[in-house]
Amino acid sequence: MKLTSKGRYAVTAILDIALNGQENPVTLSDISERQSISLSYLEQLFAKLRRHGLVKSVRGPGGGYQLGLPTQDISIGMIISAVNENISVTKCLGQGNCHDGHECLTHSLWEELSQRIESFLDQITLAELVNKQGTKARTHQTHQDFDNLLVVNS
Template sequence: MKLTSRGRYAVTAILDIALYGKSKPVSLADISERQAISLSYLEQLFGQLRREGIVSSVRGPGGGYQLDKAVSDISVGMVVNAVNENLDVTKCKGNGNCNNESRCLTHSLWERLEDQIADFLYTISIEELVSEHLERQR
């Protein structure tokens, strides 16, 4: 299983706002520059993050995005799910037709792994990632 850039970039951008947006909204251009993520890609991601209530936008001069929830209430799993990241680890994409229209011998193993990954991502808060980052900076 490989988490695509969609999920990784969304988590990175939310972490950037958590770090730099404590006192004011953060522009996507600033996130783009700091994190080397395409501005147009961020615009797509933030439309989804806004619809899911993770961020809100502030218009006008000095505008940008801010977190709509406390960092302790936002999990990595929420962010990944908000941008429709597919965590499927089965060969058949969960359809159960991985072996000539029937389930392969290891299908249930991969489904259980997928559940474990999703559960794990929901246990990690953005607050934890901020703390880890700040600790590494010391």
């Protein structure tokens, strides 16, 4: 299985909105700059994300994008699915024609793995990723405070 940049970038961009868009909408140019993702690529992804209701656009000065649902209601699986990302690990992409038009010997194994990956991604919410980022930021700040204390007391 290979998750392409489409799925990775979509998750990253929506997480960026969740982290930076509590007060005001987030522009795609801001996401592009912070995450080093092409603006034109983001525009393509956000058209799909908007159609699926995961984000909504705000027009006018100060406009941009906001989440279309609360973070606890958006799963990573929903985001990946919205941008038409296929996470099947079967050679035939689940079609059952992997060996001369028939299922290969290990088709059911790879099919089950695909289902487990999909289930796993459906269980992870955007809220969980936001919380993890918050924990990392607090840990980083605590380390900086400790380092500053050491410098002052030296």
